[in-house]
Amino acid sequence: MTNIQDLSEARFQSYISHLCDVIGHRDRHEPLKSYIMGLCLPGERKSIEPMAARLDPRHVSSLHQSMHHLISRSPWNDRAIIRVTRQTVLDQMERHGGVMAWVLDDTGIPKKGTHSVGVARQYCGLLGKQDNCQVVVSLSLANSVVSIPSAYRLFLPESWAQDATRRKKVGVPEEITFKSKIQIAMDLINQLRAEGIPWAPIVGDAGYGNATWFRDALSSLECPQFYALAIRKDTTVWPSGEQPLAPKPYSGKGRRPSKLRRDSNHQPMTVFKLAKSLPLDEWNEMSWREGTKGLMSSRFAMVRVRPAHGDTKRETPRDEEWLLIEWPVGQSTPEGYWLSTLPEDTTLEMLVRLVKIRWRIERDYQELKSEFGLDQFEGRGWRGLHHHWALCIATYAFMAAERASFSPPEPLAFLQKPPVPEGFRPRGSPCTT
Numbered sequence: 001m002t003n004i005q006d007l008s009e010a011r012f013q014s015y016i017s018h019l020c021d022v023i024g025h026r027d028r029h030e031p032l033k034s035y036i037m038g039l040c041l042p043g044e045r046k047s048i049e050p051m052a053a054r055l056d057p058r059h060v061s062s063l064h065q066s067m068h069h070l071i072s073r074s075p076w077n078d079r080a081i082i083r084v085t086r087q088t089v090l091d092q093m094e095r096h097g098g099v100m101a102w103v104l105d106d107t108g109i110p111k112k113g114t115h116s117v118g119v120a121r122q123y124c125g126l127l128g129k130q131d132n133c134q135v136v137v138s139l140s141l142a143n144s145v146v147s148i149p150s151a152y153r154l155f156l157p158e159s160w161a162q163d164a165t166r167r168k169k170v171g172v173p174e175e176i177t178f179k180s181k182i183q184i185a186m187d188l189i190n191q192l193r194a195e196g197i198p199w200a201p202i203v204g205d206a207g208y209g210n211a212t213w214f215r216d217a218l219s220s221l222e223c224p225q226f227y228a229l230a231i232r233k234d235t236t237v238w239p240s241g242e243q244p245l246a247p248k249p250y251s252g253k254g255r256r257p258s259k260l261r262r263d264s265n266h267q268p269m270t271v272f273k274l275a276k277s278l279p280l281d282e283w284n285e286m287s288w289r290e291g292t293k294g295l296m297s298s299r300f301a302m303v304r305v306r307p308a309h310g311d312t313k314r315e316t317p318r319d320e321e322w323l324l325i326e327w328p329v330g331q332s333t334p335e336g337y338w339l340s341t342l343p344e345d346t347t348l349e350m351l352v353r354l355v356k357i358r359w360r361i362e363r364d365y366q367e368l369k370s371e372f373g374l375d376q377f378e379g380r381g382w383r384g385l386h387h388h389w390a391l392c393i394a395t396y397a398f399m400a401a402e403r404a405s406f407s408p409p410e411p412l413a414f415l416q417k418p419p420v421p422e423g424f425r426p427r428g429s430p431c432t433t
Contacts, residue, residue, distance in 0.1 A: 008402060015088065015398050022084050023076045031070035032391070034063060039372050039395040046373020046392075071387045072379050078390035082150065083195070085390075085397035086141065089148040090198075092404035093141065100143035101228075101354055102192065103361045104185050104204035106155065108133040109375045116380045117170040120157040136389070137181050139188040140361045141197065144289070144353070146404040147360040148397050149368075150197070151188040152389060154382065155181050171381045182211050189218075189225070201226040201342060203357060209339060210235065212309045219341060228324070228340040228354050233272040235337065237305035242268075243317040244308075258315045268308035271337045275325045278303070283327065284348060288356045296356075298335070301325045302348045307339060324351050364396070372396050 016036060020029040038051030045051075048071070052063040070076075093099060108124030110133045117134070124133040138152040160166055161178035179187070185208055193199070202218055202225055209215065209229025218227050238244070244260035262268075269277075278301050287297035305323040321341050327334040338355050340346070368374040372395050377388040 011402075012398060018084055019081060019394060022080045025074075028070055028074055028076060031066040035067050035070060035391055036395050038067070039392060046376045047378045068379075071377075071391075072381055072384035074387075075383075076387070078386045079151075081390040081394055082152075085394040086148060086150045086197075088401045089146055089397050089404075090141065092401045093143055093146055096145040096404060097143055099141050099198045099200040101141075101200050101203045101357045102189065102197075102225075103140045103142050103147070103358055104137075104188075104202065104208050105140065105358070105361050105365070106135050106137045106181055106207070107365050108135050115169075117172065117382045117385060118154045118156050118160055120159055122157065134385070135181070137184040137188065139185065139192060140364065141200075142357050142360045144357070144360075146400050147357075147364055148400055149361075149364065149393050151191050152386075152393075153184050153188065154385060155179075155184060169380075171383050173382065176382075182208055182214050186214065186217060193221075193225075199223075199225055201228050201340070201354060203227070203354060204229050205358070206230040206232050212307065215307070215339065215341075224341070226341045226343075228338055228342065228351060230355070231271065231337050231339055233334070233337060234270050235339075236268040236270055236308040237274065237323060238268045238308055238317075239274060240304040240320065243306055244311045244314075247315070260311050260314055260317065262312060268311075271305075271323060271325065272334065274303070274305070274323070275301070275327060275334045275337070278325075285329075286348060286352045288353050289359070298326050298328045300348060300352055301327070302351060304344075305339075322346065322351060324348075324355060364400075368392055368396050 016033055019036070020032060023029070023032055034055055035048075035051070038048075038055055039046055041051070041054050043050055043054055048067050049060065049064050052060045052067060056063045090099070106125070108122075108126045110124055110127060110131060111119045112132065113119065114132070119132055119134055121130055121132055122135060123129070124131050124135070127133070135155040136152055137155055138149045140147050140149045142148075156172065156176060156178060158178045160172070161176070185204070189202065204227075206229075209227075209231045215227060215229060218225050244262055245266055246261070247257040247259055248261065250256045282301045282303065283299050284301070285297055286300050287295045289296050302322055302324050304320045306318045306320050308318075311318060319341075321339050324338040324340060325334050326336040336355075338351075340351060340354075342351060342354075365374070369376075372392045374389065374392045377385055379385065379388075
């Protein structure tokens, strides 16, 4: 009888063969296989030289050179690789109910020095403060069982985007101009829509949700895409049944007034103030998943509102949306706020599960960095960074698909660590004597 390990190995080899077909020239096939195997194997560092040493201890230099060329110089299309990896996970996602959400995120990679592409002093979520780092914006597909980053792009700060010398040194493509993280996010959404990926609500933190133009852009797409986006507590809304005042009556002179109005007695309120005003019976205890310490739950309220930002520049009121508020019992203030264009018949349970799906993406990045070396690329160039990300995600995608196939997941025994030569020390590692 064929066992699970044999089936897993056969699927892995078939998967690698598919990636080889996509990557093109046959000279790239062996370095590709080596790179992915190096990312799979245990080891503290997943940069090229330590991986080469683990894979072929007797020919480290030649293997290092071939893998370095594959990643940093070879002109293959990283998006084509991602399309293969994405489909691998989508096949399993369909078995578990299909795509539940498109999740926006950005992740920081701390870096020393200033020569690696995109490195600047900016906010790094990993560190929780401003520091030298690269930031990559990504769009993941997710449901409650499996998720995968499916499009990504390095954020290029203005100081880089406008410096022709630095751009040339690290190979930034000519068509890449400065764009904010939210503009990059919109590009990624349009990219996946153009590629025919099954639509699902857009989910993201307040860094994206607080941009009114971004929410408006999602609603204005030819086929509008629902969203459930976090917002800040000072975001203003009109409670259900309220809206801005109609334009001033026409006086008979000049241009007829067309813009909505407010006055001293008719103003929107912040979502924080609205949360404080809700009666007790609007709040419900809701759980959304099993965590390491038991069932995760909190207290939520869900009310209809109209977003108020910029409405005095509009001629018609905005449509009503859902406002979701999380206020755990025992806390003095609410913990989170989200605006959502999901239909009016959306249940509280459905909306809570949707906004909380971001935990999967956080776990993806934690595993991609700790197990697959996503943040350990040591080159400086644009192409190398995006190629490294593609192969890290490709490696992770196979593991994610396997986990979704088996419950509990089977350990992949065919990925065994070969011996490292005694006394081997990767170039650049600290001296231990």
